[in-house]
Amino acid sequence: MPADSDMTVVLVLYDSQGLVAELAKSIVEGASSVEGIEVWDRPLDIADKDELVKCDALILGSPNWTGITGRLKHWWDYTGDLWESGELADKPAAAFSAGWSPSGGLEATLLQLVHLLIGHGMLIVGLPWTSTMNHSGSYYGATAVRKVTDLDREQARTLGARVSEYALRLSKVSS
Amino acid sequence: MPADSDMTVVLVLYDSQGLVAELAKSIVEGASSVEGIEVWDRPLDIADKDELVKCDALILGSPNWTGITGRLKHWWDYTGDLWESGELADKPAAAFSAGWSPSGGLEATLLQLVHLLIGHGMLIVGLPWTSTMNHSGSYYGATAVRKVTDLDREQARTLGARVSEYALRLSKVSS
Amino acid sequence: MPADSDMTVVLVLYDSQGLVAELAKSIVEGASSVEGIEVWDRPLDIADKDELVKCDALILGSPNWTGITGRLKHWWDYTGDLWESGELADKPAAAFSAGWSPSGGLEATLLQLVHLLIGHGMLIVGLPWTSTMNHSGSYYGATAVRKVTDLDREQARTLGARVSEYALRLSKVSS
Amino acid sequence: MPADSDMTVVLVLYDSQGLVAELAKSIVEGASSVEGIEVWDRPLDIADKDELVKCDALILGSPNWTGITGRLKHWWDYTGDLWESGELADKPAAAFSAGWSPSGGLEATLLQLVHLLIGHGMLIVGLPWTSTMNHSGSYYGATAVRKVTDLDREQARTLGARVSEYALRLSKVSS
Numbered sequence: 001m002p003a004d005s006d007m008t009v010v011l012v013l014y015d016s017q018g019l020v021a022e023l024a025k026s027i028v029e030g031a032s033s034v035e036g037i038e039v040w041d042r043p044l045d046i047a048d049k050d051e052l053v054k055c056d057a058l059i060l061g062s063p064n065w066t067g068i069t070g071r072l073k074h075w076w077d078y079t080g081d082l083w084e085s086g087e088l089a090d091k092p093a094a095a096f097s098a099g100w101s102p103s104g105g106l107e108a109t110l111l112q113l114v115h116l117l118i119g120h121g122m123l124i125v126g127l128p129w130t131s132t133m134n135h136s137g138s139y140y141g142a143t144a145v146r147k148v149t150d151l152d153r154e155q156a157r158t159l160g161a162r163v164s165e166y167a168l169r170l171s172k173v174s175s
Numbered sequence: 176m177p178a179d180s181d182m183t184v185v186l187v188l189y190d191s192q193g194l195v196a197e198l199a200k201s202i203v204e205g206a207s208s209v210e211g212i213e214v215w216d217r218p219l220d221i222a223d224k225d226e227l228v229k230c231d232a233l234i235l236g237s238p239n240w241t242g243i244t245g246r247l248k249h250w251w252d253y254t255g256d257l258w259e260s261g262e263l264a265d266k267p268a269a270a271f272s273a274g275w276s277p278s279g280g281l282e283a284t285l286l287q288l289v290h291l292l293i294g295h296g297m298l299i300v301g302l303p304w305t306s307t308m309n310h311s312g313s314y315y316g317a318t319a320v321r322k323v324t325d326l327d328r329e330q331a332r333t334l335g336a337r338v339s340e341y342a343l344r345l346s347k348v349s350s
Numbered sequence: 351m352p353a354d355s356d357m358t359v360v361l362v363l364y365d366s367q368g369l370v371a372e373l374a375k376s377i378v379e380g381a382s383s384v385e386g387i388e389v390w391d392r393p394l395d396i397a398d399k400d401e402l403v404k405c406d407a408l409i410l411g412s413p414n415w416t417g418i419t420g421r422l423k424h425w426w427d428y429t430g431d432l433w434e435s436g437e438l439a440d441k442p443a444a445a446f447s448a449g450w451s452p453s454g455g456l457e458a459t460l461l462q463l464v465h466l467l468i469g470h471g472m473l474i475v476g477l478p479w480t481s482t483m484n485h486s487g488s489y490y491g492a493t494a495v496r497k498v499t500d501l502d503r504e505q506a507r508t509l510g511a512r513v514s515e516y517a518l519r520l521s522k523v524s525s
Numbered sequence: 526m527p528a529d530s531d532m533t534v535v536l537v538l539y540d541s542q543g544l545v546a547e548l549a550k551s552i553v554e555g556a557s558s559v560e561g562i563e564v565w566d567r568p569l570d571i572a573d574k575d576e577l578v579k580c581d582a583l584i585l586g587s588p589n590w591t592g593i594t595g596r597l598k599h600w601w602d603y604t605g606d607l608w609e610s611g612e613l614a615d616k617p618a619a620a621f622s623a624g625w626s627p628s629g630g631l632e633a634t635l636l637q638l639v640h641l642l643i644g645h646g647m648l649i650v651g652l653p654w655t656s657t658m659n660h661s662g663s664y665y666g667a668t669a670v671r672k673v674t675d676l677d678r679e680q681a682r683t684l685g686a687r688v689s690e691y692a693l694r695l696s697k698v699s700s
Binding site for chain 4: 065066067068069070071072073074075076077080083105108112115116119120
């Protein structure tokens with residue numbers, strides 16, 4: 001930041017605890033792979049609320065701590081003014097999470113992230129089914145369980161690229 | 176159908192029991208209000224699976240019967256081939272529901288509809304917060320409780336128009 | 351049926367498609383392992399609504415077909431009179447599901463089953479965390495993915511036994 | 526605390542912002558109405574983790590801030606040791622929430638509270654349907670929207686009493 005004025009910006013924002021930081025790398029890689037996209041890689045420690053407003057799309061990540069972390073939600077609670085003004089509405093957005101258990105709340109955590117995004121009026125981008133989802137990923141976003149596998153990275157890159165493409169397609173139209 | 180080749184098509188598909196048929200009218204009205212959009216209004220009795228493939232966007236509705244109706248889910252279960260082929264992926268989509276109780280499963284029903292849509296890889300369009308949501312509507316879609324009010328109609332029209340605009344913006348880019 | 355009048359009855363009711371029938375065997379085995387419990391094993395084809403009223407506890411299963419099957423929901427939609435009368439309220443109840451993907455809607459399907467149960471006022475019994483959940487099972491119930499493993503069977507037996515114990519404890523008090 | 530050794534204890538724990546404090550009063554009143562029950566009324570500021578272990582049942586409340594508050598989740602994140610040890614498992618538990626919008630995330634917030642409870646292996650107690658739910662309350666717990674009405678108080682008292690009764694019935698058996 002500041003973004004190159006010709007670039008469409010995807011913000012990757014996450015609580016980096018556990019495997020999430022590693023999974024975020026593949027999200028960033030996938031988002032960056034789309035031409036014309038600039039990615040802002042922001043673990044929570046260096047996150048800046050202004051960037052939520054300035055970005056064209058958002059990918060939000062949290063470890064599965066029986067839902068999203070209190071730390072992330074606490075940070076997000078300060079975005080209430082943007083919720084009220086509707087400034088984040090219409091941006092494409094997606095979620096990712098990681099934890100220890102494949103069905104022990106990973107979907108619930110993704111759903112909580114999706115709830116934050118749709119609560120701001122954002123457009124929800126998930127992962128369509130492919131046979132890869134038999135091993136990794138959810139309709140609600142990218143996942144990793146106990147370690148980050150090659151298939152997890154593939155799904156994370158797919159999700160990152162998907163959000164970038166939507167950001168680009170929607171920003172092209174509006175300009 | 177067949178659609179005028181210059182038109183972008185929004186399919187409004189719903190189990191018409193209870194208040195849903197009445198709420199659907201406002202969904203259709205809002206979707207039709209966007210120039211360049213053709214709306215297919217399809218209660219379940221005349222729904223045609225081919226139209227899911229042919230449409231550019233989908234708005235799916237169900238009464239709150241402790242979740243979506245078995246009748247709607249049974250019909251949807253025959254779309255498994257489209258889920259596997261991914262033909263519905265990337266279409267903008269939204270949900271609406273109606274019932275007797277404001278917090279007695281209405282959100283849960285909308286969430287089940289959203290799950291069907293995101294399960295096919297569609298892009299989820301909700302309602303951004305405005306003060307109208309203090310009385311009607313959900314982030315997950317349009318609602319009505321016990322009767323269809325003017326504010327319910329307003330939210331339903333907003334949702335219909337929102338989906339139409341996304342359908343138009345995304346189809347313009349791809350052409 | 352008729353149940354031995356001294357026995358507490360756990361009804362295991364499920365849409366038997368896919369792996370659910372196999373997982374149900376371990377649910378039944380676990381529920382039966384508790385002394386004083388009679389188990390009614392009922393795939394949907396032989397399910398009887400009267401047994402919902404007569405049983406002391408319920409364990410409900412469905413394949414993950416992007417949520418519960420339309421077939422099961424359609425059957426359940428005929429229990430609306432029991433929902434209105436509240437006859438099923440206060441019975442301990444639990445859920446199980448199986449499918450192809452560990453995070454591709456398995457939790458969402460369990461949550462839909464839980465919604466049916468809590469919608470009737472039943473008491474929701476899940477699985478507490480143990481290290482087994484790193485490989486199988488969810489807080490929302492028992493699971494299997496692609497095949498039924500030994501750990502899936504262990505979790506299913508645990509859930510069955512847990513529901514039986516609650517059924518017994520609560521019926522002892524009321525008698 | 527310390528509890529009278531002959532009493533069964535229901536802990537009412539909540540982030541008291543907004544209408545939640547007022548709704549909590551009726552939860553406490555309902556829980557206290559059951560003979561043999563001692564209620565610990567604990568807004569988050571005076572909450573004590575040891576009391577989670579010592580209580581016989583828990584009723585957890587949060588405002589709807591697009592989900593539970595970060596403040597409550599942050600506090601809860603320090604209960605990970607109890608999650609791992611399973612010390613809270615098998616306690617009856619319930620949820621309550623309040624906010625500005627009837628279908629704008631109130632159920633989602635209750636569901637997040639329920640997720641915290643079931644994640645610790647607790648037994649989930651909701652509200653069975655009655656015609657009161659046409660105006661207040663959810664299967665997932667007690668609610669208030671914009672102000673606390675008489676029907677909200679009725680549902681909150683019902684939920685409080687319901688949890689007390691389960692706490693009493695289950696503790697009587699085990700003793």
